[in-house]
Amino acid sequence: MNADARPLNPRRERNRRLMLQAGTVLILLLAWILATKVFGVGPLFIPGPDDLGNRFVAMAPQLPSALGYSLVIILGGFLAGCAAGVLVALLMAYSAIVRESIEPIVNALRPMPIFALIPLFLLWFGIGYGSQIGLVSFGCFVILVVSTSEAIKNVPAIYVSAGRTLGASRGRLFTTIVVPAIIPNLVGALRVAAAASFGLDVAAEFIGAQDGLGYLLINSQAYLHTDGVILIVIIYTILAFLLDRLVLLSTKGLTRWADRSQH
């Protein structure tokens, strides 16, 4: 049993940390207000809290539809890309023939800048959902396949040897050793893909969306509405945080054995 040092009084320790963190946030807020209201930094560079509030009210009618549009791209791309990525990765894990034949392609995808593919996606899938979801899902797919094929290579040989000498068939080795061993990496890759799908969505909406958060972002930039840009960034950040929590929560049972914080 690990004997991690525990503070003598956990509640006091927690309160101390909370105070420190609240203090940091307060100081930043204060600096923000000072910069915009006292030192006169213009709203084009740093809009004040009131500018953000006003912009939020002004944008509010457009937000539900924009949110819906972007979430379809993000979640659709994320789910499709990850599903395909996991499937290919598991096939690679199961069959050495699949792994060895796909490996050069995987190695070629690794350094490829996904955003450079935008013209091709436009050409193949046209302007709209097709190319946008396509871009997000392809980005997620690459992340999943690359990190999973890496994880499979890192499964300690001793576990496979142990399984073989305990009489496991090939199928059983796969389901009882290879898959469980790579699951923490899979979850890690899902989280990276979840975070990346928001950046991919922004890029995808630059491809010429008529709706969506990215579209609002481009619009705000065009009209020099810096407060609008910041607002969209905040919304993206909150969404990304929520999706990350969702991935963590839904995979919690799978990685309990590797969780070092629980005793």
Next chain:
Amino acid sequence: MSQTDRGSRQRATAQDRRLQVTGLSVSYAAKGRTVTPFADVNFEVADGEFICIIGPSGAGKSTLLFALAGLVAPTTGTITLGSREVHGPGGDRAVVFQDDAVFPWYTVEKNVEYAPAAAGWNAADRDRAVSESLDLVGLSEYRGFYPRQLSGGMRKRVDVARAFAGDPATILMDEPFGGLDTMTKESLQEAILKIWDSQKKTIIFVTHDLEEAAFLADRVFVLQKGGGLTIVDIDLPRPRTSEMRTTPELQGYRRLLGDMIRGLEATAV
């Protein structure tokens, strides 16, 4: 597999479980050269014997063990278990590795159940095998624990329990207690003797600890670098108790084995 099947298999094994090695050598490539640590090894191990393998480093103790396990293929010679020649690993030859090989993603129970589940035993037989094996190593209360919650010595006990649970003919151990402190090591040695005594299984145990070899074995196989092996009978009474470790008889065997290894090292150089 039903209970009666298991019982009859256990009864009819003396012949089935004799291990026969003839003209064995294993070559492998290391640093661009072909290495053949031992050549023309011949021996026979009867059902239920406790064998220790010792030898100078580089003599291929682990290689020999892995060949018996089927994890490496013989370059020359044959390995026969009962009437069947060994090709590849199988549940009849469980291995306890030097490094920690307990599956961290399974609880103690699921680890120990691994071989019975792979062999397709029914739930009742599996459960009984798990209970018996955990009982033997004194970990009955830890069924639901994950390996990370256990100490190194306890994980090694899980590993040993897992090896026995599938009712293999032979248990192969590769310096299993090498990384443990003396206290843990000695208690595990005594535990393994107790289990061996109650289970009547063949154990082949690689070690570099000469006292361990003399304390545990019926016979010690001393491997020669590049050559075959010399067999030393350990003529000490059973059951062996911790008091026997310091007796002149056991220490005499220890010195003899040491002299042999030093002699082998001198001739090998």
